[in-house]
C-alpha cells in the first residue's frame with residue numbers, strides 16, 4: 001500500500017518540506033488548492049488568514065478527488081495559522097473523513113503554535129493511528145537544516 005503526502009502551503013515553506021518528504025520515501029504528493037484567495041501581503045494577509053481560522057472556514061478545494069484506498073500512510077502538512085491548521089486542511093479533513101490510516105503530521109511555523117496545531121489535528125482525525133509529528137521553523141530561511149531534518153524524519157518513519 002502506498003504513501004501520500006498531502007499539504008497546503010501559502011508561502012512555499014510547507015511545499016518545500018512536503019517535496020523533501022515525498023522525494024525521500026518515494027511517496028505520491030498532492031498540494032491542496034483552495035477556491036478562496038487570501039491577501040498575499042502585509043497586515044491583511046495575517047488578518048484575513050487568521051480570521052478564516054477563527055471562524056472555522058472550510059473553503060472549497062479545487063483538486064481532483066483523491067482515492068484513499070490506495071494509501072495506507074498519509075503525511076499531512078500545514079502552515080500554523082493562529083495557533084491552528086489552515087482552512088484548506090479543515091476542508092480536506094471534512095471531505096475525506098480518513099479512517100484507519102497511519103498518519104504523520106508536519107507543520108511549518110514562525111515561532112509558536114505547532115504543538116497546539118498538532119493537538120487540534122489529532123482531535124479532528126479520530127480513528128487513525130498517529131505515527132509521528134514534526135514542526136519546522138520557517139524552513140525556507142533555514143533550508144539546508146530543514147531539508148536534512150525532513151529527510152531524517154521521513155526516513156525514520158519507514159520502519160514504524
Ligand SMILES: Cc1cc2nc3c(=O)[nH]c(=O)nc-3n(C[C@H](O)[C@H](O)[C@H](O)COP(=O)(O)O)c2cc1C
Pocket residue numbers: 008009010011012013014015045046047048049050078079080081082083084108109110111112113114137138139
Ligand atoms: C494568517 C497567518 C497566521 C499565522 N499564524 C501563525 C501562528 O499562530 N504561529 C506561528 O508560529 N506562525 C504563524 N504564521 C507564520 C507561518 O506559520 C509560517 O510563516 C509558515 O512557515 C508558513 O508556511 P507556508 O510558507 O507553507 O505558507 C502565520 C502566517 C499567516 C499567513
